[in-house]
Amino acid sequence: MAKFDEVVAANKQFASSFAKGGLPMPPARAVAILTCMDARLHPEQFCGLDFGDAHVIRNAGGRASDDAVRSLVISQRLLGTDEIIVIHHTDCGMLTFSNEQLVAKITKTSDPMPATGTSSPSQIWSKASSTMSTSCAAHPSSPTTSPSGEPSTTSNPEGSRR
C-alpha cells in the first residue's frame, strides 16, 4: 500500500469518531508555536494542545523564515494570536550539514536547472540552513512576542530524555 493510501485510510478511521468539527477558526489559546518539521516532534502532544488551541508552524529547523513570518503575521493580525513560542530541539538534522554540502549533494543528483521559474533553486539551496532567519522580536510585522525576557524555547521530549 502506498503511503498516501495508508494516510487516507488512517484519516478515514480518525474521522469516523471525530467530534470537534465545529470549532471556530481563531486559536482558542491565542498562541502560535514555531518549531521544526522533525518527525520525532509531535507539538500538540508535547505542548499539551487540544484541537483548536494554537497555530503550529513548522519547517526544517524551526526557522523564523520569511514564510514563517508571513504565517505569524496572518496568525496575529487576522486570527488574534498574541504570543509566539519558538521551540527548537536536540539532535536536529539542520546541525548536520552545511549549505555547501547540500548544494553539492543536490547538484550531483538533480535534473538540469530550469530556464525560468517562480524561484531559483540555487536561491533556495544557498540559504538552506541556519543563515535564513529573522528575529521574531525585531521583525516589524510582529507586534507581540514572548512575554518572558528569556529565549522562547523549551526542551523537547528527546532532549529531556538524553
Add this chain to the structure above:
Amino acid sequence: MAKFDEVVAANKQFASSFAKGGLPMPPARAVAILTCMDARLHPEQFCGLDFGDAHVIRNAGGRASDDAVRSLVISQRLLGTDEIIVIHHTDCGMLTFSNEQLVAKITKTSDPMPATGTSSPSQIWSKASSTMSTSCAAHPSSPTTSPSGEPSTTSNPEGSRR
C-alpha cells in the same frame, strides 16, 4: 499564567512519561506531510502518525512556498523521504482575505518600515495569500512526489464532518 509557562508545564508533564527519546532522525515511514498551520488540524492524529514517522511542514495555507520547498529538499535529499502528501482543508483562513486587505490592515497598525532588514515587510505581505506557491511536482528540487495521479490531498476531519 502566561501561555509560555502553560506550555512549559505541559511539556514537563509530557516528558515525565515519554519513552521514545531514542528514535533515529530519518522518518521511519519516509514521508513528508505539507499542511496548514490551522489550530484545528492535528496532523499526527488525523494522519495516523507515530513518533518518528514523518516530517510535518506547516504554514499559513499549507503552501508550497520557497521555505516549504527548502524543507522538502532537506527532507528528501538528506533524510531519505520519498513521498510528499499535501493536505489542505475546508474553512481555511487563507480564503477569507486578499493580499490587499492584509496589507491595508498591517499598514494601519504597524510601526514605520525599517530602512534596512533581512526582508522587506512589503515583500512578505504582498505575497501573503495564495499567490505564493510552487508546484511540488514541477520543482526541480523534488525528485519524487505522490505516486498517485490525482491531487495529493485528503479531506480534513472538519471537512468530513460538514
